[in-house]
Amino acid sequence: MKKKKTPEVWICGIVSVFAFLLLWQIGCSVSELGKMIPGPITVTGAVLKSMVSRSIGGHTLWIHIGYSLLRVLTGYILGSALGVVVGLAMGWNRVVEAFITPIFRLIRPIPPIAWIPISILWFGLGFQAKVFLIVLASFCNVTLNAWAGAKSVDPQLIGAAKMLGASKSQIFFTIVMPASVPQIFAGLQVAMSSSWTTVLAAEMVRSTEGLGWMIVTGQTNLDMTQILVGIVAIGVVGFILVAVMRRMEDILCRWNKGKR
C-alpha cells in the first residue's frame, strides 16, 4: 500500500530544500567556485523578472518553456503511441516479435542525441528535427516495457478468460492490454525523462529558442544568471512532468496499488 506522506516527511523536505538554498547563498560569497555564479536570491529575482519581461532573447521565460514543452509533448505522444502499439504487437505475436527484435536490439542502445546530425540533415533546424529525436527517445523505452508487459501476463488469467468464452482478439483487448498498463506506465515515466533530456540537448546544438538554447546562449554571452534561470526552469518543469505522470498512473492503475 502506498503510504500517505506524514507531516514529518513534509517538514524534512522543506528543511532540506532551505538548507540547500542557504548553503548555495553562503557558498557564493565564501568559496572561489561559488563566486563565479549568482546566488539563489539573484536567480529567483531573475526568474520572476523573466516571467513578465521579454528579457531573454526577446521572449519571456514562459515562451521558452512553451517551445521546449511543445517539442517534447509532440514527440513524446507520437513516440509513445507508436511504442505501445509495436511493443504490444511484439509481446502478442511471435512472428512480429521475431522480425522486430533484432532491429530493435540494435537501435535501442544508440542514444537519441547521436541522431542529431542526421535529424538536421533530414528535417533542417526547426520543429520537425527535434520532434524526430524525441520520438526516438520515447519510442524505445515504451516499446521495451509494453513488450515485456504483454509477455509477462499471467497465463492463468488468459486461461480464465478462455474459460469464460473470450476469443483471441477479446483476450488481447480485455486481458493483455490492461495487464500491461503498469509496465507501460513504467516505460512512459522513463521515456518522459529521456525525452526531456533529449530536447534540451537538441536545443543546445541548434535552436533559436527553448530552455536548452537559453543555457547555451548564456554561456556564449557569459551570462551566468541566464544559465541558472534555465537550469532552474528545467528542474522545475521536469519535476512537474513526472508528478503529472505519477498522478495519472495512480488514477489509471488504482487496481494495482500495493504491488508497487
Place this chain on the structure above:
Amino acid sequence: MQMEQRKKIEPVIQCDNLCKTFRTPGGDQEVIRNISLDVQENEFVVLFGPGQCGKTTFLNMIAGLEKSTAGTVTVSRKCVTEPGPQRGVVFQSVALFPWLTTMGNVEYGLKMAGVKKEERQKRAQKYIDLVGLQGFENTFPVELSGGMKQRVGIARAYCIEPEVMLLDEPFGALDAQTRYLMQEELERIWQTAKRTVVFVTNNIEEALYLADRIIVLSPCPCSIVKEFEIDLPRPRNYTSQEFLHLRKEIDATINSST
C-alpha cells in the same frame, strides 16, 4: 435408490483412459495413468488425494487447460480440446482480473458473449447476491479478503451458466475458520443452483462434507484407488458418528495404498 436412477442417464462428463506424461529435460514424468471416470448430471464429485499427486492436472484436462497425452474427455458428448464456457473453472489461485471490480469480473463472460449491459448486470447481480457479496460490486480484488475473492471466483464461473463446474482446491489458501464457512456456503450455493461439480481437495473433512461421491487418488502417477458413495443427509455434521466412521474408512484406504 437415487443413485440407481442417475446411472441410467448418460453421464455429463466422461473421461476415458486419460494419461498424462510431462516431457522434462530430465526425462519423461508420468503424472496420470489410465483414469476413467463418469460424472452424472448434478452430481458433486470430489477428487481427493495428497498434494502434488496430479489431481489438478486431471481437473485441468477436463477444463481443457491442459492436453492429455492419451485418452479423451467428453462433456455432454462434446470432446474437450480447449477451455470454454461450457465448463466453469474456479482456480486455486482465484485468478481474478485485478483491473476489474467484482461486477466487472462476474459479468466478464457475458460481456464477451455480447450480452447487453443492462441484461448482463442483472444476471451478474443475481450471482453476486447468491455468493453473498452485495455491497461489494464496485470493489477491486486487491481490496477483498481471501474468502471474498474466492466468492467472486465462484460467482464469475457460475455467471456463464456452465454445464459443469470445476473447482481446484478453491479454499486451500484460506484459514480454517473461513474454510468451514466457505464449505457451508458452497453447499448452499450448490443446493440453490444445482450443477454438475468436480471438486479437487486434499482435505478429507471438506471432501466428506461436500461430496456425493469421493474419488480417492494415488500419488504419482495418479490413478483411482477407490470410490466412495456418500449418501449422508445434507447439510452434514462434521462430528456425527457416520461422518467420523466414513472418515476413518477413507483414512484406512489411503494408508493401505501408500
